[in-house]
Amino acid sequence: MIEIKNLHKTYGSGPKAVTALKGIDLSIEQGMYGLLGPNGAGKTTLMRILAGIVHASAGSVWVNGNDMKTDQGRRQVKAQLGYLPQELGLYPDLTARQFVDYMAILKGVDDPQLRKKRVQAVLEMVSLLDVADRKIKGYSGGMKRRVGIAQALVNNPRILIVDEPTAGLDPEERIRFRNLLVELAAKRFVLLSTHIVGDIGQTCRNMTVLSKGEVRYQGNPAELTQLAKDHVWTITSPDGAKPNAGLTIVSMQHMPEGVNYRVVGADVGRYPQAVQEQPSLEDGYVWLMK
Amino acid sequence: MSRLNYTFQAFQKDHFWLPVAVMGLFMLITLLMTGDRQYSVVRAFLGFTLPLLAGGLSAYTFLEDSALELQFATKRPAWKMIAERLGLVLFVIVFVSLTFQLFIQLLGVSLSPLGNVFQRQLVWFVPCLTTLVLGGAVSLMARNSNGGMAAVGGLWIIQILLRGWFAREPVWRNVLLFYGVMDPLGQPRILNQITLTVFSLLLLVAAHTLLKKQERYI
Ligand SMILES: Nc1ncnc2c1ncn2[C@@H]1O[C@H](COP(=O)(O)OP(=O)(O)OP(=O)(O)O)[C@@H](O)[C@H]1O
Numbered sequence: 217m218i219e220i221k222n223l224h225k226t227y228g229s230g231p232k233a234v235t236a237l238k239g240i241d242l243s244i245e246q247g248m249y250g251l252l253g254p255n256g257a258g259k260t261t262l263m264r265i266l267a268g269i270v271h272a273s274a275g276s277v278w279v280n281g282n283d284m285k286t287d288q289g290r291r292q293v294k295a296q297l298g299y300l301p302q303e304l305g306l307y308p309d310l311t312a313r314q315f316v317d318y319m320a321i322l323k324g325v326d327d328p329q330l331r332k333k334r335v336q337a338v339l340e341m342v343s344l345l346d347v348a349d350r351k352i353k354g355y356s357g358g359m360k361r362r363v364g365i366a367q368a369l370v371n372n373p374r375i376l377i378v379d380e381p382t383a384g385l386d387p388e389e390r391i392r393f394r395n396l397l398v399e400l401a402a403k404r405f406v407l408l409s410t411h412i413v414g415d416i417g418q419t420c421r422n423m424t425v426l427s428k429g430e431v432r433y434q435g436n437p438a439e440l441t442q443l444a445k446d447h448v449w450t451i452t453s454p455d456g457a458k459p460n461a462g463l464t465i466v467s468m469q470h471m472p473e474g475v476n477y478r479v480v481g482a483d484v485g486r487y488p489q490a491v492q493e494q495p496s497l498e499d500g501y502v503w504l505m506k
Numbered sequence: 507m508s509r510l511n512y513t514f515q516a517f518q519k520d521h522f523w524l525p526v527a528v529m530g531l532f533m534l535i536t537l538l539m540t541g542d543r544q545y546s547v548v549r550a551f552l553g554f555t556l557p558l559l560a561g562g563l564s565a566y567t568f569l570e571d572s573a574l575e576l577q578f579a580t581k582r583p584a585w586k587m588i589a590e591r592l593g594l595v596l597f598v599i600v601f602v603s604l605t606f607q608l609f610i611q612l613l614g615v616s617l618s619p620l621g622n623v624f625q626r627q628l629v630w631f632v633p634c635l636t637t638l639v640l641g642g643a644v645s646l647m648a649r650n651s652n653g654g655m656a657a658v659g660g661l662w663i664i665q666i667l668l669r670g671w672f673a674r675e676p677v678w679r680n681v682l683l684f685y686g687v688m689d690p691l692g693q694p695r696i697l698n699q700i701t702l703t704v705f706s707l708l709l710l711v712a713a714h715t716l717l718k719k720q721e722r723y724i
């Protein structure tokens with residue numbers, strides 16, 4: 217159980233201070249949990265606080281009964297943590313196998329036999345076995361990200377925090393990784409932050425939308441989708457003119473009969489040809505953020 | 507053991523060659539010199555150059571780490587990280603110093619003006635320890651490796667230029683990095699070495715406090 221109460225985080229002080237989190241209240245159960253929000257919403261800040269790297273300015277954070285205000289609590293959490301940072305840096309001169317082995321040592325997987333097995337297992341999970349003994353500097357962006365995922369899993373963590381994990385992965389790998397997270401979430405806390413709305417809709421039971429350091433929505437993806445019910449339309453515009461009047465265009469497509477705009481908005485009175493559509497999670501998100 | 511090996515391979519391998527190259531240079535110069543001048547070169551390397559190398563390497567040992575955020579997310583306590591990183595730099599410095607001394611012995615240059623076998627180690631080890639911890643601590647304080655290097659380099663150059671003045675002042679000579687090598691057999695060197703060691707320990711405590719504030723560095 218993760219309990220967050222009235223969490224504030226301010227970086228710096230004086231006139232240059234930036235408040236990244238402004239009173240967050242959340243409680244997160246075991247399973248897969250999604251964090252969604254625009255750039256600068258505070259997702260990474262929240263995840264770093266949960267990982268014990270950044271300290272809260274005010275409020276309380278308890279992770280599995282550990283108080284993140286204390287050294288002791290943070291160490292206890294780190295002992296059961298798998299963490300994939302948004303800005304992932306690796307050591308280019310090590311091979312993937314060495315890198316993951318090194319991280320396993322730092323995480324306290326001390327038994328060499330066990331460590332060897334774990335390293336092998338996680339490299340297989342991220343399908344890197346056939347290049348595992350090549351230096352990381354020769355890897356593509358997506359392969360590096362998979363090394364990052366492998367190191368997060370190597371200590372078999374109870375708490376897995378992944379910040380934008382699917383950025384840079386190809387579609388197949390993205391799907392594989394999404395499924396892997398769901399499998400892992402059966403017995404763990406998995407916290408996922410992303411800009412990709414679809415990643416959350418298909419995996420998370422519960423989610424939070426953060427915006428400007430505040431919680432804008434908390435609940436399950438289906439309910440967020442339903443927020444946009446009766447507010448999603450398709451407008452076909454024969455001359456291609458963009459619909460306006462407070463409508464947000466979520467997608468557009470050129471067709472023989474004109475341009476099809478999918479829009480989210482309160483009122484389409486000015487467009488009698490508008491056809492109502494079933495909302496998607498993305499529509500729900502757009503409606504919420506309007 | 508393998509963790510130190512990885513730490514070394516990951517981001518200190520390049521640093522290793524700098525002191526080795528400088529040592530090679532000094533070996534060459536020693537070969538070209540004769541008599542008393544040989545001893546001067548040896549003194550210049552052990553007493554003056556090594557402390558600069560120690561501080562310079564340690565200034566870059568914490569923050570020039572591409573996977574720092576991953577390192578911070580592990581449960582390893584800050585003191586262990588300090589011991590690992592500064593320990594590796596110290597290991598390189600000790601290795602270079604002992605290799606150099608062995609070479610000098612083979613050349614037949616006597617180091618006895620620097621005291622007995624134990625005393626002549628203190629002459630370089632104590633100032634190296636001070637600059638080592640100083641470089642690491644200031645880089646953390648400034649959140650910038652070049653800041654650590656500037657502190658070490660600045661102190662080094664000021665003390666080199668004013669070493670005569672420092673050595674004459676009964677209080678200030680205790681913080682002169684080069685006092686030991688300038689007056690290797692004099693009594694005051696002991697107080698100097700104790701002072702430098704105490705400074706090093708205080709800086710080590712400061713470095714530990716600073717490194718625990720992980721969010722400053724990511
Ligand atoms: N180390 C830092 N020092 C100062 N300000 C920071 C720091 N880290 C984040 N911020 C600020 O805090 C706010 C939240 O940033 P954060 O990285 O948590 O957002 P995010 O939701 O992860 O964004 P993104 O989707 O772009 O990754 C931003 O205004 C950012 O400028």
Ligand SMILES: [Mg+2]
Nearest residue numbers: 259260302379
């Ligand atoms: Mg982020």
